[in-house]
Amino acid sequence: MDHGTPDNMNWAGLLQNVLVMVNLRQITCGSVWFSIPEEQEAGVRVGSLGKDFSPPYQLLTQEYLWLDKNTGDLYTTEQKMDREELCPEETKAKECIIIHNAIVGPSADLIQFPVAIEDINDNAPLFENSDIFLNVSEDVAVGTSFLIDDQAQDKDTGSSRELQYHLQDSDGIFSLKVEKGPVIMLVVQTALDREIQDSYQMILVATDSGPNPLSATLNVTVKVTDVNDNCPRFVSESPACVIVPGDSYRDMVVAQVRAEDLDLGPNAAITYSLSPKVSERAKKLFSLDSHTGHIRLTQDLQSDSSEELVLKVLASGHHCPPADTWVTVSVLPMASKAPAIKIRFIAEHQNQTIVLPENQPPTVLALLELGGESDLKGMSLIIEGEVPFSLNTQNGKYLLSTSKSLDYEMKSEYHISVVVRRPSAEGFVTTRSLPAIKVRVLDVNDNYPHFLQSHYELQVEENNQPGMALLWMKASDADSGDNGRVTYRLGKHTSTIFRINSLTGQLSVSASLDREQQDMHTVTVSARDSGSPSLDSMTTVSIHIFDQNDNAPVFRTPHFIFFIPENVPPLAQVGRIGVTDPDVGENGNIEVHVIDSSGKFVIDNVQKSLRCTTSVDREMKDQYELQLLASDNGHPSPLTSTAKVTIFVEDVNDNQPKVILPNSNLSCLTVSPATTAGTMVMKIYAIDEDSGPNSDITYIIAAREPAHKHSPFRLDSRSGNITLVQHLLGEDLGMHHLFIVVSDKGKPAPLHTTVWVNLLVNETMEPCHLDSLPKSLPYRLAPPPSEAPICRTEGGPASYTQLILLVGLGMMLASICLSVITAVLYLKQKKRCLQQNKKGCAEDNEIPLRLKAKYYSDE
Ligand SMILES: *[C@@H]1O[C@H](CO)[C@@H](O)[C@H](O)[C@H]1NC(C)=O
Ligand SMILES: *[C@@H]1O[C@H](CO)[C@@H](O)[C@H](O)[C@H]1NC(C)=O
């Protein structure tokens, strides 16, 4: 087959709607239609287009069908058509139609033709579960039905969907009832009895009804549950007759009756009892265990004659009449004479009582021998009960010895019962024929005193009353007498303030404890018994001392003295307040406050430092006195202490000099031309409110007007005296303006003030008037020092280094800018100097200040 050629694929791309599933009635494209059963092999002929259309033929898609180009015959392809897959929605008795498109005829007409996919029974029914379990009570009525909560599903349509159900292996006990839905029910057909069969296994089969039917199975398990429908019955093995020898002894089991109940669990519980009709003698002689059915002797039999006792035993269950059985006990007369037992003690004894120290290896106690006139054949001696003693035969004699070492603390006295075992018609019977041998165990000091705890923990408040009892130490010793009498003492390295009462074990402390000295003590206590040799053991006691608020806070010094620069920023640290409290917890949690404070200073209790809240001004107040109060948080009452603080405010150059004389820039003084050289013409006087170098003032003439003249006036930089240095000439007549810079020597940067001094040289000596000053300043002063932090502000070392970094960076930038500007200005200035007369430049050197700007010029 050559389907799937490239030109077909072009068509497939053009038409998307290749597979159209529609109802048959919707198809209007003509009379050609085909049908084919699903799941056909490749190459099955579906039909032919050749009858209705002329060649050539071409199918648009060749997924499921292949069309012969020349004949128009349609065949199935290897792609099988699964009806349940192609038409999943069309299963309910509707037909599954697939529309195919083909091009036919010489004129290439597009036709559509439907192909119906017929259902075949290709799907088996399916149960949801593989097993289903039902509980049915054994007393259920015949005809009762139980729902089987599962049903088979079948994907096929039509007839194959109608499923038939039947039961296999039900043996007629159960039948099936299927109602519409379908609802499948199991119906009980015969009476059930759990005691006969307690479960049934069946198979539920669902079969569809195609020509080749398929089926599914479901395992159904019915569990029959118990009801109390059985009563106790005595079993056949339950004894009816028993024989007991006349010398039988107390507690011997005579017989065991046994009944059974076929029910389960509590329904099968049985209680045994003796019938009230049993004779008084029998009631006295025998007891019956209501659970186990054991009949025992209540006393030793000492019977010389034979006797027959009849016991009626009842077995009762819940809601049941009791079952009964009869047990006849035949008592035989005692054997002619009990055999005698001769004892030869090997261990020391007194009145048949042997005294043995504990912990001894197995020791021989006595030699026993059977004797007497009676027939000893087949007789043997045995020890009754579980005791640490054994009998070993040696040449027809018996050695009585301990089988393991004895422990006084476990049991201090034993009674050894030796009995004779002899054969009888019913097996072996035993006879007691010997007074018991007593063994008393002697205590040996083999137990160490034992403290209840290997370690004791104790908590005590400090400042206790001396002699206070702390703890009762108690060590027990399993030995008796002196071996178990314990005395107490303290370990060698224990502090002498602790005492112990050697007899009572009471631990006490003779001193008052101080937590601040030592907050924990360890005491070693030993307990020694009075055995010989004595045994001892040790324990330790840890005594934790609780704090009391017995210490007031302590300042490092009663008087703190701090120096701070003025103008510190708010919240700057003034100084650290050292204060400690040896108590712990809240008792040592200190808070410090400033008392009688104006609010200028506060305590930062986190860092325990004194801080200023506002900036301080030395020029206002240069010293503060404070009172500090430290208080702990202790209970019952906090303790306090006080300290004094003196804060000295150090000066900072924050005031610029103030010029007092001359009182105005416009002040003017007339100088006579006749004034002799060296005369003090006037004095500049300025003050500075700072102290020290910050107020050390110097005066300098920064500029003059007229500038070109050689000035006859000189200024003394320290005193501010302005003197005439030479005789005044004609050219000196007129107004002299002196621009004076007044500086202090403050750190980190000096501060400046400027003032004009105006001197008029005129022989008229008339008062001098001034209305205006030279128009512009001859120069600009260096900028005021930047506001560098004067007071160390609080902050971590990180922020401090950051600050340094930033300042450093800023300074670097500033200095670069400055040098560039200076360089540029310098070059300009040089140029201008060359152009102007040389005088202005020469005055440059008179100004020792850092000047940045060009000189004044009146052009
Ligand atoms: C300044 O003048 C005053 C008088 O007014 C004089 O006492 C003083 O010595 C002068 N100082 C100097 C340094 O010339
Ligand atoms: C001196 O003062 C007189 C009168 O005020 C004035 O006329 C004269 O020009 C002045 N001399 C000089 C050199 O300024």
Ligand SMILES: *[C@@H]1O[C@H](CO)[C@@H](O)[C@H](O)[C@H]1NC(C)=O
């Ligand atoms: C005098 O003039 C200078 C410069 O113009 C100025 O800085 C200063 O404050 C003035 N002094 C007074 C008292 O006016």
